[in-house]
Amino acid sequence: MLLSIPHPGYRYVHAALAPEMPMPLILSPNTIERSAHALHDAAARYETLAADLRRMAADTAPTPAELTAAPLLEGWRWHQQPVGFLVGTVQGHPRLPDGPVSTSPVIVHAPTHSWVRTVSRFYVLGQPDPQAGAPRRG
Numbered sequence: 001m002l003l004s005i006p007h008p009g010y011r012y013v014h015a016a017l018a019p020e021m022p023m024p025l026i027l028s029p030n031t032i033e034r035s036a037h038a039l040h041d042a043a044a045r046y047e048t049l050a051a052d053l054r055r056m057a058a059d060t061a062p063t064p065a066e067l068t069a070a071p072l073l074e075g076w077r078w079h080q081q082p083v084g085f086l087v088g089t090v091q092g093h094p095r096l097p098d099g100p101v102s103t104s105p106v107i108v109h110a111p112t113h114s115w116v117r118t119v120s121r122f123y124v125l126g127q128p129d130p131q132a133g134a135p136r137r138g
Helices: 034-056 064-069
Strands: 001-002 012-015 074-079 084-091 099-102 106-110 115-118 122-125
Touching: 034 106, 034 115, 064 115, 064 122, 084 106
Parallel strands: 001 106, 074 122
Antiparallel strands: 001 012, 074 084, 084 099, 106 115, 115 122
């Protein structure tokens, strides 16, 4: 699900449903032990996402401190495969070096506030890629 916040004063006014959950975990008898760790990591990621969505619904997220700590994504553009994500140049990511990245699927986009919430984290949006067109949404 992608929620879009078009401008201040209008919260969550339109939604486009993503057809699939991102990045399925594949379990097999040979990978169950390794997959248990991945399943715990995925559960923690989605629990954090759910908590952020509840805070957004209560109009208490993201906080200025969260946006200050969020990575900056410059030269960004939308991609759809099968869910929307962004590609661009990141600065200040907690796990990746500065440089080109693809985000996890975007769940909430607040274009007039210049941020997105992906499955894994908030990103502050810098300037979009000048050669990219407007995002296409289902």
